[in-house]
């Protein structure tokens with residue numbers, strides 16, 4: 287099946303919006319006869335012409351070809367200086383970018399590629415999903431052609447930026463500054479306080495066998511019976527104050543995403559948002575200037591009404607606690623996502639942003655970018671109000687033996703540093719997810735602090 291959309295009017299308006307956010311000017315993208323695209327700027331002479339390839343960039347599979355372009359050989363300097371992957375192409379014209387009397391010709395549907403990657407058209411209607419019904423990295427085009435660890439949309443837009451600067455030297459294009467965002471999915475705010483008796487006993491059993499922590503039994507008892515009004519300071523998962531203190535040292539605000547529903551008895555959380563200890567935690571986070579958001583439950587990802595209900599619950603409890611925020615965002619539990627159903631659910635619930643889109647099994651750039659951007663539904667061809675905040679690194683991906691299993695030492699650190707530097711090179715945003723209950727041991731905390739500071 288092929289989608290249709292590129293280079294339709296809505297798709298072009300969306301790309302214009304993205305260029306406005308990146309460059310700071312209202313460029314116009316016109317399609318002449320479907321064979322070419324023109325980028326112009328009202329009030330300015332000349333234009334940039336692109337090849338147009340709807341047959342390739344309306345595809346919703348991962349079987350597109352890909353070659354590599356030696357930008358430097360042709361006199362262009364991409365961020366990082368490496369050859370650029372060219373999704374959708376078997377062969378390339380030389381030179382790829384040509385100067386003409388009216389401006390430039392680019393023999394590649396560069397903006398079609400940006401459209402295809404950012405709209406996640408590749409993921410629409412897929413049946414090759416993993417055990418959590420997720421589109422997985424191993425089936426992606428980026429993985430097949432080894433560019434998942436590069437923000438290639440940003441790299442290509444940097445080349446476009448250079449073309450624009452030569453074509454219209456009088457423009458002062460918008461400059462961006464590297465920044466970092468940290469967020470924390472609150473799957474387990476307490477190790478012992480909210481569990482049912484059987485799960486509580488299992489947790490204690492685990493402490494004795496795995497961690498040889500016999501003293502933990504006493505701790506579990508104390509935590510269980512002293513967490514009525516606020517989380518116990520003895521609770522291993524109660525790392526919230528520590529997290530906030532570290533973020534404050536770095537001058538950033540942490541975002542904490544709470545589960546507000548139970549659609550799967552084993553995979554969703556044990557706590558209720560209305561519990562006095564959770565209410566106290568919400569107030570504490572808000573008072574210190576950090577953010578509260580939503581972590582929709584396991585089976586919510588295909589249902590507008592379930593997500594809407596969970597949003598309403600979060601907003602109601604926050605309102606009762608006097609918590610006011612300008613923006614509300616979050617991330618799906620287990621990173622479950624179906625494009626575009628989940629996206630539409632976030633949009634219809636009037637959420638400001640979603641930060642789910644990274645792969646569970648591999649770190650990197652699922653959306654080809656580290657910049658936040660307005661969402662687009664590639665099926666209905668609509669620009670949505672919700673924004674996508676791509677997830678670059680999740681703690682579990684680095685350390686879990688089911689995923690990268692890099693441990694807590696240099697290998698994990700080097701991976702984080704490499705990805706953070708890739709974001710830095712394009713003046714983008716590095717988005718890191720670290721669960722509050724994975725900051726218990728010294729080695730977990732050390733790796734997290736390295737990741738914050740590197």
Ligand SMILES: [Zn+2]
Nearest residue numbers: 471473619620
């Ligand atoms: Zn979760």
